Amino acid sequence: DTAVSQTPKYLVTQMGNDKSIKCEQNLGHDTMYWYKQDSKKFLKIMFSYNNKELIINETVPNRFSPKSPDKAHLNLHINSLELGDSAVYFCASSLSGTMAEQYFGPGTRLTVT
Protein backbone atom coordinates (compact mmCIF):
# COMPACT_ATOMS: atom_id res chain seq x y z
CA ASP A 1 0.00 0.00 0.00
CA THR A 2 1.36 3.38 -0.99
CA ALA A 3 1.61 5.67 2.02
CA VAL A 4 2.21 9.03 0.31
CA SER A 5 1.61 9.22 -3.41
CA GLN A 6 2.15 12.01 -5.87
CA THR A 7 1.09 12.52 -9.44
CA PRO A 8 2.56 13.00 -11.89
CA LYS A 9 6.04 11.59 -11.31
CA TYR A 10 7.49 13.57 -14.20
CA LEU A 11 6.24 16.84 -15.62
CA VAL A 12 7.82 18.57 -18.60
CA THR A 13 6.26 21.83 -19.66
CA GLN A 14 7.04 25.15 -21.26
CA MET A 15 7.56 28.49 -19.62
CA GLY A 16 4.38 30.39 -18.97
CA ASN A 17 2.19 27.30 -18.58
CA ASP A 18 0.11 26.47 -15.50
CA LYS A 19 0.42 23.03 -13.93
CA SER A 20 -0.74 21.12 -10.87
CA ILE A 21 0.78 18.38 -8.76
CA LYS A 22 -1.41 16.19 -6.58
CA CYS A 23 -0.59 14.46 -3.33
CA GLU A 24 -2.51 11.95 -1.25
CA GLN A 25 -1.65 10.15 1.97
CA ASN A 26 -3.42 7.18 3.51
CA LEU A 27 -1.60 7.25 6.85
CA GLY A 28 -4.24 9.15 8.75
CA HIS A 29 -1.86 12.04 9.33
CA ASP A 30 -3.18 15.52 9.99
CA THR A 31 -0.25 17.52 8.61
CA MET A 32 1.02 17.67 5.04
CA TYR A 33 3.92 19.50 3.43
CA TRP A 34 5.31 20.61 0.11
CA TYR A 35 9.08 20.72 -0.30
CA LYS A 36 11.22 21.83 -3.21
CA GLN A 37 14.57 20.11 -3.80
CA ASP A 38 16.94 21.76 -6.23
CA SER A 39 19.69 20.20 -8.31
CA LYS A 40 22.12 20.45 -5.38
CA LYS A 41 19.68 18.46 -3.23
CA PHE A 42 18.91 21.50 -1.08
CA LEU A 43 15.53 20.77 0.54
CA LYS A 44 13.31 23.77 1.15
CA ILE A 45 9.94 23.77 2.92
CA MET A 46 7.33 25.63 0.93
CA PHE A 47 3.99 25.05 2.61
CA SER A 48 2.39 23.03 5.34
CA TYR A 49 -1.22 22.33 6.17
CA ASN A 50 -2.62 21.01 9.42
CA ASN A 51 -6.21 19.80 9.27
CA LYS A 52 -6.71 21.75 6.06
CA GLU A 53 -5.37 24.95 7.63
CA LEU A 54 -2.28 26.61 6.19
CA ILE A 55 0.33 26.77 8.97
CA ILE A 56 3.58 27.27 7.10
CA ASN A 57 3.93 29.60 4.16
CA GLU A 58 7.56 30.25 3.44
CA THR A 59 8.83 32.93 1.10
CA VAL A 60 7.43 31.43 -2.06
CA PRO A 61 6.27 33.36 -5.16
CA ASN A 62 2.52 33.77 -5.16
CA ARG A 63 2.48 31.88 -8.46
CA PHE A 64 2.50 28.83 -6.17
CA SER A 65 -0.85 28.10 -4.59
CA PRO A 66 -1.45 25.08 -2.38
CA LYS A 67 -4.87 23.68 -1.73
CA SER A 68 -5.95 21.09 0.78
CA PRO A 69 -9.48 19.84 0.12
CA ASP A 70 -9.25 17.44 3.07
CA LYS A 71 -6.68 16.07 5.52
CA ALA A 72 -5.56 13.37 3.12
CA HIS A 73 -4.91 15.57 0.10
CA LEU A 74 -2.63 18.48 -0.64
CA ASN A 75 -2.29 19.83 -4.14
CA LEU A 76 0.09 22.38 -5.55
CA HIS A 77 -0.83 24.62 -8.44
CA ILE A 78 1.83 26.65 -10.19
CA ASN A 79 0.98 29.52 -12.51
CA SER A 80 3.16 31.06 -15.19
CA LEU A 81 5.95 28.55 -14.82
CA GLU A 82 9.52 29.81 -15.01
CA LEU A 83 12.82 28.09 -15.76
CA GLY A 84 13.81 28.44 -12.10
CA ASP A 85 10.84 26.36 -11.03
CA SER A 86 12.57 23.28 -12.41
CA ALA A 87 13.20 21.00 -9.44
CA VAL A 88 11.87 17.95 -7.68
CA TYR A 89 8.81 18.65 -5.55
CA PHE A 90 8.13 16.38 -2.61
CA CYS A 91 4.97 15.98 -0.67
CA ALA A 92 5.23 14.70 2.89
CA SER A 93 2.91 14.00 5.77
CA SER A 94 3.16 13.54 9.51
CA LEU A 95 1.28 13.78 12.72
CA SER A 96 1.24 17.25 14.29
CA GLY A 97 4.43 18.77 15.64
CA THR A 98 8.10 18.50 14.87
CA MET A 99 8.56 15.44 17.08
CA ALA A 100 6.82 13.36 14.46
CA GLU A 101 8.65 11.69 11.62
CA GLN A 102 7.71 12.80 8.16
CA TYR A 103 6.77 10.39 5.41
CA PHE A 104 7.73 11.49 1.92
CA GLY A 105 6.19 10.82 -1.43
CA PRO A 106 8.31 9.70 -4.39
CA GLY A 107 8.62 13.22 -5.75
CA THR A 108 7.56 15.00 -8.92
CA ARG A 109 10.38 16.03 -11.22
CA LEU A 110 9.32 19.26 -12.89
CA THR A 111 11.26 20.43 -15.92
CA VAL A 112 10.41 23.81 -17.41
CA THR A 113 11.76 24.44 -20.90
Add this chain to the structure above:
Amino acid sequence: SQQGEEDPQALSIQEGENATMNCSYKTSINNLQWYRQNSGRGLVHLILIRSNEREKHSGRLRVTLDTSKKSSSLLITASRAADTASYFCATGNAGNNRKLIWGLGTSLAVNP
Protein backbone atom coordinates in the same frame (compact mmCIF):
# COMPACT_ATOMS: atom_id res chain seq x y z
CA SER B 1 16.59 29.35 6.85
CA GLN B 2 18.54 26.12 6.90
CA GLN B 3 20.52 25.64 10.06
CA GLY B 4 21.68 22.09 9.81
CA GLU B 5 25.05 21.55 8.26
CA GLU B 6 26.28 18.08 7.54
CA ASP B 7 29.86 17.16 7.02
CA PRO B 8 31.41 15.77 5.07
CA GLN B 9 29.45 16.83 2.01
CA ALA B 10 30.54 13.62 0.31
CA LEU B 11 31.98 10.38 1.64
CA SER B 12 33.25 7.35 -0.26
CA ILE B 13 34.09 4.12 1.54
CA GLN B 14 34.47 0.41 0.90
CA GLU B 15 31.86 -2.14 1.83
CA GLY B 16 32.31 -3.35 5.36
CA GLU B 17 33.78 -0.08 6.60
CA ASN B 18 32.01 2.25 8.99
CA ALA B 19 30.64 5.59 7.82
CA THR B 20 30.33 8.59 10.10
CA MET B 21 28.41 11.72 9.20
CA ASN B 22 28.08 14.81 11.33
CA CYS B 23 25.43 17.45 11.67
CA SER B 24 25.73 20.81 13.37
CA TYR B 25 22.94 23.21 14.17
CA LYS B 26 22.61 26.70 15.59
CA THR B 27 19.53 27.11 17.75
CA SER B 28 18.08 25.11 20.60
CA ILE B 29 16.19 22.02 19.56
CA ASN B 30 13.74 19.54 20.99
CA ASN B 31 14.72 16.75 18.62
CA LEU B 32 16.98 15.84 15.74
CA GLN B 33 16.11 13.42 12.98
CA TRP B 34 18.11 11.63 10.33
CA TYR B 35 16.72 10.75 6.93
CA ARG B 36 18.06 8.80 3.97
CA GLN B 37 17.39 9.58 0.33
CA ASN B 38 18.21 7.07 -2.34
CA SER B 39 18.81 8.43 -5.82
CA GLY B 40 15.57 9.50 -7.45
CA ARG B 41 13.46 8.67 -4.42
CA GLY B 42 11.80 10.41 -1.53
CA LEU B 43 13.36 10.75 1.90
CA VAL B 44 12.97 7.97 4.41
CA HIS B 45 13.05 8.55 8.15
CA LEU B 46 15.84 6.66 9.92
CA ILE B 47 15.92 7.73 13.52
CA LEU B 48 14.80 10.49 15.88
CA ILE B 49 16.75 11.51 18.96
CA ARG B 50 15.25 13.80 21.56
CA SER B 51 17.19 16.67 23.09
CA ASN B 52 17.39 14.87 26.45
CA GLU B 53 18.91 11.76 24.87
CA ARG B 54 22.60 11.30 24.14
CA GLU B 55 22.67 8.16 22.07
CA LYS B 56 20.28 5.99 20.14
CA HIS B 57 20.65 2.78 18.16
CA SER B 58 18.66 1.21 15.37
CA GLY B 59 20.14 -1.86 13.74
CA ARG B 60 23.46 -0.83 12.20
CA LEU B 61 22.76 2.85 12.90
CA ARG B 62 24.05 4.72 15.90
CA VAL B 63 23.15 8.35 16.49
CA THR B 64 24.69 10.58 19.11
CA LEU B 65 23.61 14.03 20.17
CA ASP B 66 25.71 16.62 22.00
CA THR B 67 23.50 19.60 22.78
CA SER B 68 26.39 21.50 24.37
CA LYS B 69 28.21 21.42 21.04
CA LYS B 70 25.00 21.59 19.03
CA SER B 71 26.03 18.60 16.99
CA SER B 72 24.98 15.07 16.13
CA SER B 73 26.63 12.19 14.39
CA LEU B 74 25.26 9.26 12.44
CA LEU B 75 27.36 6.12 12.37
CA ILE B 76 26.58 3.33 9.95
CA THR B 77 28.50 0.20 10.85
CA ALA B 78 29.55 -2.56 8.44
CA SER B 79 28.34 -0.57 5.46
CA ARG B 80 26.79 -2.19 2.41
CA ALA B 81 26.48 -1.05 -1.18
CA ALA B 82 22.76 -0.57 -0.50
CA ASP B 83 23.64 2.15 2.03
CA THR B 84 24.70 4.36 -0.88
CA ALA B 85 22.44 7.39 -0.56
CA SER B 86 22.28 10.95 0.69
CA TYR B 87 21.76 11.43 4.39
CA PHE B 88 20.05 14.49 5.85
CA CYS B 89 19.66 15.74 9.38
CA ALA B 90 16.66 17.82 10.40
CA THR B 91 16.02 19.61 13.66
CA GLY B 92 12.83 20.46 15.45
CA ASN B 93 13.27 23.75 17.29
CA ALA B 94 11.98 24.25 20.77
CA GLY B 95 10.61 27.66 19.84
CA ASN B 96 9.13 26.70 16.52
CA ASN B 97 6.82 23.78 16.70
CA ARG B 98 5.74 23.90 13.13
CA LYS B 99 8.61 22.91 10.87
CA LEU B 100 11.84 20.98 10.68
CA ILE B 101 15.03 22.74 9.71
CA TRP B 102 16.96 20.70 7.17
CA GLY B 103 20.65 20.30 6.55
CA LEU B 104 22.32 20.14 3.17
CA GLY B 105 23.01 16.43 3.27
CA THR B 106 25.97 14.07 3.05
CA SER B 107 26.32 11.99 -0.08
CA LEU B 108 27.59 8.53 0.86
CA ALA B 109 28.99 6.11 -1.70
CA VAL B 110 29.72 2.57 -0.55
CA ASN B 111 31.88 0.76 -3.06
CA PRO B 112 31.54 -3.02 -3.39
